Amino acid sequence: MQGPASVxxxxxxxxxxxxxxxxxxxxxxxxTLREAIAPGGPFTVENIExxxxxxxxxxxxxxxxQEAYMGAPRDxxxxxxxxxxxxxxxxxxxTKARLDAELGPGE
Numbered sequence: 001m002q003g004p005a006s007v008x009x010x011x012x013x014x015x016x017x018x019x020x021x022x023x024x025x026x027x028x029x030x031x032t033l034r035e036a037i038a039p040g041g042p043f044t045v046e047n048i049e050x051x052x053x054x055x056x057x058x059x060x061x062x063x064x065x066q067e068a069y070m071g072a073p074r075d076x077x078x079x080x081x082x083x084x085x086x087x088x089x090x091x092x093x094x095t096k097a098r099l100d101a102e103l104g105p106g107e
Contacts, residue, residue, distance in 0.1 A: 001061055009060060017092050030103055037096050037099050037103075043095075043096065044092075045093050045096070048089070049089060050086060052077065052085060052089065053085070056082070056084075056085040059081045060078065060081060063077055063078055063081065083085065
């Protein structure tokens with residue numbers, strides 16, 4: 001990922017562009033996307049964060065085992081793991097905000 005979500009993916013792609021030209025398909029797509037980003041939906045920080053935290057914790061546990069085996073701290077690697085966790089959550093939140101603004105309220 002390069003840059004904030006508002007810059008990285010604000011366009012409709014070559015594959016999905018024609019889909020959005022059909023009003024009924026576009027409406028169905030937007031309604032489904034609204035549901036996905038609504039509170040409790042699958043694409044919310046609240047829903048994604050527990051699984052992401054679990055993955056981060058697994059990586060940090062593995063890192064602790066590596067450090068114990070090698071007898072040396074790996075602070076840079078720990079920083080990368082924690083930074084990736086933070087950046088992914090920020091990306092999800094920024095993408096949701098962008099989609100909320102673009103989609104507007106449902107019908």
